[in-house]
Amino acid sequence: MSAVYVLWLRELRRYVRSRAQIAASLGQPLLYLVALGFGLGPVFQKAGQGSYVQFIAPGIIAMSILFSSIFSGMGLLWDRQFGFLKETLVAPVPRFQIMLGKTLGAATVAVIQGLLVAAVCVIAGFRAADARAIPIALLFMILIGCLFSALGTAIGSVLQNIQGFQLVMNFLVMPIFFLSGALYPLSNLPPALSVVTRLDPLTYGVDGLRAALIGISHFGFAADLAVLVTVTVALLFLSSYLFSKIQV
Amino acid sequence: MIRVENLAKKYGDFTAVDAISFEVAPGEIFAFLGPNGAGKTTTIKMLTTLLRPTTGTLQIDGLDPIRHSNEVRKRFGIVFQDPSLDGDMTAAENMEIHGIFYHVPRKLRLERTEVLLRLFELWERRNEQVKLFSGGMKRRLEIARGLLHTPKILFLDEPTLGLDPQTRNQLWGHVKHLNQTEGVTVFLTTHYMDEADRVAQRIAIIDHGKIVAQGTPAELKQQTGKESLEDAFLSLTGSSIRDEAANSADQMRQMAKMWGNRR
Numbered sequence: 001m002s003a004v005y006v007l008w009l010r011e012l013r014r015y016v017r018s019r020a021q022i023a024a025s026l027g028q029p030l031l032y033l034v035a036l037g038f039g040l041g042p043v044f045q046k047a048g049q050g051s052y053v054q055f056i057a058p059g060i061i062a063m064s065i066l067f068s069s070i071f072s073g074m075g076l077l078w079d080r081q082f083g084f085l086k087e088t089l090v091a092p093v094p095r096f097q098i099m100l101g102k103t104l105g106a107a108t109v110a111v112i113q114g115l116l117v118a119a120v121c122v123i124a125g126f127r128a129a130d131a132r133a134i135p136i137a138l139l140f141m142i143l144i145g146c147l148f149s150a151l152g153t154a155i156g157s158v159l160q161n162i163q164g165f166q167l168v169m170n171f172l173v174m175p176i177f178f179l180s181g182a183l184y185p186l187s188n189l190p191p192a193l194s195v196v197t198r199l200d201p202l203t204y205g206v207d208g209l210r211a212a213l214i215g216i217s218h219f220g221f222a223a224d225l226a227v228l229v230t231v232t233v234a235l236l237f238l239s240s241y242l243f244s245k246i247q248v
Numbered sequence: 249m250i251r252v253e254n255l256a257k258k259y260g261d262f263t264a265v266d267a268i269s270f271e272v273a274p275g276e277i278f279a280f281l282g283p284n285g286a287g288k289t290t291t292i293k294m295l296t297t298l299l300r301p302t303t304g305t306l307q308i309d310g311l312d313p314i315r316h317s318n319e320v321r322k323r324f325g326i327v328f329q330d331p332s333l334d335g336d337m338t339a340a341e342n343m344e345i346h347g348i349f350y351h352v353p354r355k356l357r358l359e360r361t362e363v364l365l366r367l368f369e370l371w372e373r374r375n376e377q378v379k380l381f382s383g384g385m386k387r388r389l390e391i392a393r394g395l396l397h398t399p400k401i402l403f404l405d406e407p408t409l410g411l412d413p414q415t416r417n418q419l420w421g422h423v424k425h426l427n428q429t430e431g432v433t434v435f436l437t438t439h440y441m442d443e444a445d446r447v448a449q450r451i452a453i454i455d456h457g458k459i460v461a462q463g464t465p466a467e468l469k470q471q472t473g474k475e476s477l478e479d480a481f482l483s484l485t486g487s488s489i490r491d492e493a494a495n496s497a498d499q500m501r502q503m504a505k506m507w508g509n510r511r
Contacts (some may be wrong), residue, residue: 006348014336017377040422090296092321235468247299 003093011072011105015112022113029064029117033057033124036183047211049185055216056137057118057126057135058209059182064117065110065144066202070173073107073152077159086248102153103122105237107145114141129215137212143228144205150235157242175200182206186218201231249274249433250402255304256457257290264290266457267304274452277427277434281441286291287457288437289329292405292461295435296322296326323335325350325399325461327391329437332464335379339370339389341398342378350397352494357396367418387411390487391419404436410444416440423504441478451477455485 015022037053037060044052054140079085128134155168179193180202189197197203208224211217217224250272257265265287266382272278293299295306297317306313313320331343340361346358365371368388378386391407402423408416420443426432438444445450445465454461461468461484465477472480 002348006345010337010341010345011335013341017336079334082335083328083330084334086298086328086332087334087346088349089298090321090326092318092351093349094318216429248293 001097003091004055004097004104007027007088007101008105008108010116011075011102013110014075015072015109025068026116026120028067029060030120032063033060033121033165037124037201041234044097053121053125054127054214055185056183057121057124058213059180059206060121061114061118061141062144062180062182062202062209063113063177065141065151065205066148066177067150067173068113069106069110069145070152070155070168072109073103073149074156074165075106076153076156076160077091077162077165080156080160080248081162085246089246089248095244096236097239098149099153099236099243103146103149103239104199106149106152106192107142110145110149111138111141128213131213133215135213137209140205140208140212140224140228142200143225143232147201147205147228147232147235150232150239154239154242155234157246176202179203180206181218201227212218249276249309249437250278251307251333252291252295255291255294255299255306256275256302257287257294257299257334258302265294265301268352268454268457268459270452270459270462272433272435274433275427275431276437277423277447277449277455279444279451280435280437281444281451282437282452282454283485286454286490287453289405291454292326292403292435292437296324296403298319298388322350323399323402324401325397326403327394327405329409331386331390333378333386333389333393336377338375338377339365342389343393346393346396352397364395367422368392368415383410384412387418388415395422395426398430398432400472401433401435402426402437404434404503406437406439408438408440424446427478441476441481447479453481453484479508 029039033053033056036055041052044050044055049055054141076085115124128137159165159168160237179196181197186194186197186203186207204219204224204227207218207220208228211221211224252271253269253382254267255265256263256267266292279293280288290299294301295313297313297320300314300367308320309323311320334345334369337345343365344357346362352360362371365374368391370385370389370392373381373385373391378389383390386409394402404423407419411419423434424447427434436448448465449466450464451463453460453468461471463471468480469475469477472483474480
């Protein structure tokens with residue numbers, strides 16, 4: 001299991017060494033929070049839904065974890081490009097352990113990133129409804145991180161080069177974000193959109209996070225938890241399978 | 249130790265390796281020579297679980313690399329022809345990751361890391377990120393890392409490319425030492441015929457995916473009636489120059505360079 005640890009540690013070292021990247025990746029969530037949170041705030045308030053900043057802050061935290069974990073997971077692409085991938089491919093380590101180490105590392109990085117964004121939200125005026133629920137919020141942050149890191153490593157195993165990166169961004173990551181209910185309530189949606197949001201795993205992450213932080217939940221805590229854990233485990237097995245099929 | 253029968257690898261219409269057969273005995277130093285694009289690296293990739301053969305069988309220490317990939321991986325070490333270091337990590341961290349992958353006990357790992365990094369004159373720079381290293385330093389680190397654990401079989405794919413004579417000497421000295429004291433089987437490729445002549449006990453020459461000659465250096469010279477291995481090699485493979493197609497990894501590396509320059 002020490003291989004899992006050293007691969008986890010590697011992701012963390014990489015993160016700490018890229019300070020510019022840390023700062024840059026705070027920009028986008030901040031923009032969403034300020035532009036949408038304060039821009040759409042009055043409309044939201046008039047519709048009788050309360051404070052929009054309160055509402056989207058969990059969604060923005062989830063977004064930053066989504067982006068960070070998918071991109072760290074797809075770090076496999078850079079390993080492929082710079083050759084380190086070969087070193088892991090010939091290593092006498094079960095493929096599941098390699099994927100687990102990478103996934104946990106990417107998830108840890110994403111959760112740290114999520115906590116930074118949470119701090120920014122607090123500065124912008126966000127307040128959790130009940131401080132005792134913060135450990136539960138952390139649990140959901142970790143689950144979101146693990147799920148999308150596993151998805152990122154699965155994608156990274158399949159893509160041959162960075163040209164595919166834009167494709168993944170536009171046709172997977174952005175839809176996952178916009179169709180998750182991070183920006184709008186899930187009640188009273190048009191039927192088609194309602195179905196799509198239910199197929200999006202991030203929906204359950206945002207919902208769980210919202211349940212913990214502001215006490216509003218659409219599916220209920222247990223359902224959110226069950227969906228996230230199941231999908232994460234399935235993706236971990238999928239990514240180890242795809243990784244074992246890599247040929248260079 | 250290595251047994252290959254009718255091994256072939258096809259990419260669409262192109263046959264990279266065409267039904268080759270050879271054997272490497274335990275404790276032997278075996279050189280696999282050929283012009284660029286002859287199929288050397290493709291063969292090594294198939295032997296080291298990186299690539300699935302199209303047809304044919306191969307065995308490493310009696311095991312099939314496809315069915316028992318993890319067992320096979322425990323038995324060999326490899327120095328790749330192209331870079332395989334993690335540039336964001338330091339030299340010491342690259343050694344650490346490798347040592348843990350290969351289950352080298354911590355104490356032994358630290359001892360050998362120091363010995364090898366000193367041998368290849370990287371010890372003073374061990375805590376610097378590898379991406380700051382020069383080409384030669386990276387190459388030396390690749391080799392030091394490949395020697396960190398003692399495998400049953402050591403694959404060296406053009407290990408001396410771009411190295412100065414001092415480092416080459418160190419490398420071959422160390423490889424011969426490993427071979428004699430630990431009985432490590434060595435499978436190497438190189439473009440330097442004098443190295444192959446000095447180091448290898450047996451040689452196979454591959455061209456256009458086919459093995460054109462096999463034997464001891466002396467036998468090959470005798471067979472072709474030439475004085476040096478280089479002349480023997482040229483008379484077996486002709487003197488036209490070959491070129492390899494760039495693979496997607498090369499193309500990506502080129503692109504990264506472009507992006508890097510823009511900054």
